[in-house]
Amino acid sequence: xxxxxxxxxxxxxxxxxxxxxxxxxxxxxxxxxxxxxxxxxxxxxxxxxxxxxxxxxxxxxxxxxxxxxxxxxxxxxxxxxxxxxxxxxxxxxxxxxxxxxxxxxxxxxxxxxxxxxxxxxxxxxxxxxxxxxxxxxxxxxxxxxxxxxxxxxxxxxxxxxxxxxxxxxxxxxxxxxxxxxxxxxxxxxxxxxxxxxxxxxxxxxxxxxxxxxxxxxxxxxxxxxxxxxxxxxxxxxxxxxxxxxxxxxxxxxxxxxxxxxxxxxxxxxxxxxxxxxxxxxxxxxxxxxxxxxxxxxxxxxxxxxxxxxxxxxxxxxxxxxxxxxxxxxxxxxxxxxxxxxxxxxxxxx
Numbered sequence: 001x002x003x004x005x006x007x008x009x010x011x012x013x014x015x016x017x018x019x020x021x022x023x024x025x026x027x028x029x030x031x032x033x034x035x036x037x038x039x040x041x042x043x044x045x046x047x048x049x050x051x052x053x054x055x056x057x058x059x060x061x062x063x064x065x066x067x068x069x070x071x072x073x074x075x076x077x078x079x080x081x082x083x084x085x086x087x088x089x090x091x092x093x094x095x096x097x098x099x100x101x102x103x104x105x106x107x108x109x110x111x112x113x114x115x116x117x118x119x120x121x122x123x124x125x126x127x128x129x130x131x132x133x134x135x136x137x138x139x140x141x142x143x144x145x146x147x148x149x150x151x152x153x154x155x156x157x158x159x160x161x162x163x164x165x166x167x168x169x170x171x172x173x174x175x176x177x178x179x180x181x182x183x184x185x186x187x188x189x190x191x192x193x194x195x196x197x198x199x200x201x202x203x204x205x206x207x208x209x210x211x212x213x214x215x216x217x218x219x220x221x222x223x224x225x226x227x228x229x230x231x232x233x234x235x236x237x238x239x240x241x242x243x244x245x246x247x248x249x250x251x252x253x254x255x256x257x258x259x260x261x262x263x264x265x266x267x268x269x270x271x272x273x274x275x276x277x278x279x280x281x282x283x284x285x286x287x288x289x290x291x292x293x294x295x296x297x298x299x300x301x302x303x304x305x306x307x308x309x310x311x312x313x314x315x316x317x318x319x320x321x322x323x324x325x326x327x328x329x330x331x332x333x334x335x336x337x338x339x340x341x342x343x344x345x346x347x348x349x
Contacts, residue, residue, distance in 0.1 A: 033121075035060070035082050037180045039092070039129030042079055045183055046099035048317065050308050051076035053184065054089040054219075055108030058235035061285035065183035066328040067295040069321050072303055073310030078184025081126040083118060086111040086215040088126040091139035093219060095130055097226060104306050105223050106231045109250050109261075110242065112216065115209020117145050127153060182328050187288055189335040190345040194275040194283030200241030208249060220257060229306055232261040236273055236294060238283030260305065264294065271297045280344075288332065 038060060051074055053059045060080030068074040079092045089107060096102075117123070123143045130136040132154070140153035152159035180186060223230040232254055234242055247263055254261035264271065271294050275283050278290025286294060302308060311317040335345060 033125065034180055035186065036125045036129070038184060038186070039079070039081055039126060041129075041179060041181055042077060042096070042184065043099075043131060044179075045077060046096065049075050049077040049100060049183075050103045051106065051302060052093070052096060052102040052104070053078040053080065053106045053108070054084070054093055055080055055111060055235070056084040057082055057285055058110055058237055059106075059108045060181065060184055060186050061188065062235045062237075062291050062294055063185060063298065064187075064288070064291040064295040065185045066321075066325055067292045068299045069312070070325065071296050072299045072308070073312035074299055074302065074308055075311055075317065075321070076183060078181070080184055080186075081122075081129075083114075083122040084111060084126055085114050085118065085122075085143065086212050086219070087142045088123075088139060090215045090219050090222070091135045091142075092126070092130070093222060095133055095135040097222075098133065098135075101226055102228060103308060104229045104231060104302060105219075106233050107216075107219060108235050109232050109246075110234065110237075110240075112208045112212045112246065112250070115211045117143050120145055120148055123148070128156060179327070182324060182331075185291065187291075187328070187331055187335065188280040188285070188345065189288045189332060190280045190339060191277060191287055191343045192280055192282050193277070194238050194279055197238050197283055200239070200243065203243065203245075206243055206245035206249075208246070216253070220259065230259050231302075232259055233298075234263040234265060236264045236268070236271070236290075237285065238275060238279075240284070262298070262301065264298070267297070 035057070051068070053063055053076065055078075057080070060078045063076075063078060065076045065078060068076050077096075079089075079096060081088065081092075084092075086107075089111060093105060123140070123145075127136060127139050127143065130139065136153070137150070140150055144150065144153075220230050222228075232250060234247070234250070242263075242265060250261055250263075253259070273286070273290050273293055278286055278293065280287040311321070339345060
């Protein structure tokens, strides 16, 4: 036994020290790039979500999961991250299926514009927060730029060890920070009207690249094989542009494969979104009032077409969501209190 302890104890101490050091040097996304916390936050709310949204800031800024609950009793989660590429979305869905099987998956199609890896910063925001799994490794393999190495996604300390000189007090908190999102929704109550929106330049080629189509097929097939309804959506935003030529390709794909596609840009009157009041950054993303309008309208669409349960009458589930609603209303009050004179926020978390 002593001989075994002499071998095991040093290994245990080394592994524990390595883990603690890695937790310290990896960015906490507290003072900057706060959306880097979104992917990891999912695991605290995994399970029991009948609707799952996938996509970039057009999803986590524009759909209010709590409003879907309040209006319809829909339990939902947004697995979003900044500039989330379609293969990021696919592997995040694959990862989520280890914990739950939603009835409906909603994917925002703006990501179809990208057919190649973009940069490490956005890869990190989408991948580092994933728990270790085959899905995380494959997401990294498909996302890495030429300068990146796979081992740094397995052991992030190899990427961030040079942060020693930049460490601050917040880096010592290795057991989590205040929750940023509301089941993936990132709240903003400030307002910046959309004015002087630039005319989008014409493109030489409007075709989506093969890799984008490949992963759209893979996502659709993954949903079908798990008995999940797959929905494509173009979230409302004035810019960046969503070209008619892109829209036509998605409509043709949806029709061919029997998939629901909702271009919310075509339903501005029905949603009631006012781009002078319902956006916090001149039309790129919705603020709280816009997200709630969109969610009320979109939730009715989901209830009409899919068999979603109203969990407001389930005592156990309602208790959990009552706590989520309380945090949601608290954050709304805090943000409204710190609004600047011009109606904007200098922070929102």
